[in-house]
Amino acid sequence: MVNLARQRLGAGVVVRQHDLDAPLDWLPDAGMDLAVLALVIHYVRDRVAALRELHRVLRPHGRLVLSTSHPTADWLTDGGSYFDARYVEEKWSCGLVHRFWRQPLQQWINEFTAADFVIERLVEHQPTAEMARHHSAEYGKLLREPGFIAVRLTKAPPSSR
Numbered sequence: 001m002v003n004l005a006r007q008r009l010g011a012g013v014v015v016r017q018h019d020l021d022a023p024l025d026w027l028p029d030a031g032m033d034l035a036v037l038a039l040v041i042h043y044v045r046d047r048v049a050a051l052r053e054l055h056r057v058l059r060p061h062g063r064l065v066l067s068t069s070h071p072t073a074d075w076l077t078d079g080g081s082y083f084d085a086r087y088v089e090e091k092w093s094c095g096l097v098h099r100f101w102r103q104p105l106q107q108w109i110n111e112f113t114a115a116d117f118v119i120e121r122l123v124e125h126q127p128t129a130e131m132a133r134h135h136s137a138e139y140g141k142l143l144r145e146p147g148f149i150a151v152r153l154t155k156a157p158p159s160s161r
Contacts, residue, residue, distance in 0.1 A: 020050040027057040034058075037066040039148075042100040051115030060157035064117060070124065070146040074102040105149075117153035124149055 005015045018024065020037075021044060035054050044050045054064050075082040077090070085103035092098055112119060124146045132139040141147075 020044045020053075021046060024053050024057055029056055030059045030062075032057045032059065033062050035062075035064045037064070039067055039069075041066050042068045042102070044101070047101070047111050048114050051111060051117065055115050055117060055155055058155040060155060062155045063120070064153040064155075065150065066153070067148055067150040068108070069100070070149050071103065071105045071108070073145060073147050074100075075104075076145060078102055108151075112151065112153055116156070118156050119151060120154045121152040122149060123151075 002015055002017045006013075009015060016026075020040065035058060037054075041047055041050070051064075058064065071082070074088070075084075078084075078088055083104050085101075085107055088100055088102045090098045109119065125142075125148045126146075127139050127142040131142075
C-alpha cells in the first residue's frame with residue numbers, strides 16, 4: 001500500500017510506514033491538519049495510546065478520519081455476544097491469517113473520547129448500485145448488514161475541552 005501511495009502521489013509527497021503501537025516521535029506537537037487511518041485502527045493493540053499520539057500531532061481543530069470494519073459485521077462473522085471485546089484470528093480462504101481487535105461500537109466511541117477527540121460524523125457505508133452488477137451477493141448482504149464504518153474526529157481547541 002505504501003508503494004502504491006508513492007506511485008499515485010508522486011515524488012512531491014512524503015509517504016511513511018509506521019507502527020502505531022510506537023510513538024510518532026518524528027512528528028512535532030500540533031503540526032498536522034489531518035490524519036487518515038483507513039482500515040488500520042482495529043490492528044493496533046493500544047488504540048487509546050495511538051489515538052492520543054495522533055491527537056498530540058494534530059493542530060487545534062485538526063481532524064482524524066478513520067475507518068474500520070463495522071462492529072456488527074465482526075460480531076456476525078465471529079459469533080458470541082455483540083458486546084464481546086477481544087483479539088480475533090481468522091483464516092481467510094486464500095490462506096492468510098487475519099488478526100484484529102473486535103469490540104462493540106460503544107467501546108470504539110469510548111476510546112475516541114478517551115483520547116480527547118470529538119466525534120464530528122459517523123458513516124455506516126452502504127453499497128452503490130454499481131456494485132450490484134459486479135458483486136451481486138455481496139451487494140445484497142451489504143444492503144442488509146453494515147460492513148464498515150467511517151468516523152471523522154476533531155481535536156477541539158484547549159479552551160473547549
